[in-house]
Amino acid sequence: MIKHILFDCDGVLVDTEFTAGQVMVEAMKKRGITIELEYFLHHFSGTTFSAILDVYLGNSLQGNEKDDFINKLEQKVVANVDTIQGVKEMLQSITIPMSIVSNSAIWQVKEEIEQTKIDHYFTGHIFSSELVENPKPAPDVYNLAVEKLGLEKTEVLVIEDSITGATAALAAGLQVIGFAGASHILPGHKKNLLKLGVFQVADTMEELGEIINKLV
Secondary structure: OOOEEEEOOEOOOEOOHHHHHHHHHHHHHHOOOOOOHHHHHHHHOOOOHHHHHHHHHOOOOOHHHHHHHHHHHHHHHHHOOOEOOOHHHHHHOOOOOEEEEEOOOHHHHHHHHHHOOOHHHOOOOEEEHHHOOOOOOOOHHHHHHHHHHOOOHHHEEEEEOOHHHHHHHHHOOOEEEEEOOOOOOOOOHHHHHHHHOOOEEEOOHHHHHHHHHHHO
């Protein structure tokens, strides 16, 4: 029986992945690196800014310089955050506890859910990749969440929008529902999530709520 739902944040609860892509593409352009936005959304949605910078800038950014650079990018994303249409109604329909598992920093998740006024729907648990050695797509942060909540893996349901996040949750042995209703979702993404092994994919918050409540 499902006792707890773990939601990814960016691209599931709040519509930030498209904005994050625009912010990173612009930042790389200023450093003479051209990335097409569609390419970024296809290959890097759900990936940490730190990992993306490692791909494009290698070791040219280190220590505090890298941290400051990432913080400025994250601040730009948070400043433009909004909920995905219908998310509040979907959350209100769920009757079991819910927590958040994200590759983003804890402060960023808190800012996003407080700014969009959905923080009260959650238990207060925010499991961030900064708490573990390896971010998604590694299963570390999901393993941490299940352990800290004191639940069996069969008692947990995960909602993820990205291949990166779904890969992490599936690798942790959890049942995953995909969400394909955010602004950054490209054609073919739903099929890719299903091919990866997610249980079902919802195109809207209304559909997501229906799937969750049937399973619960």
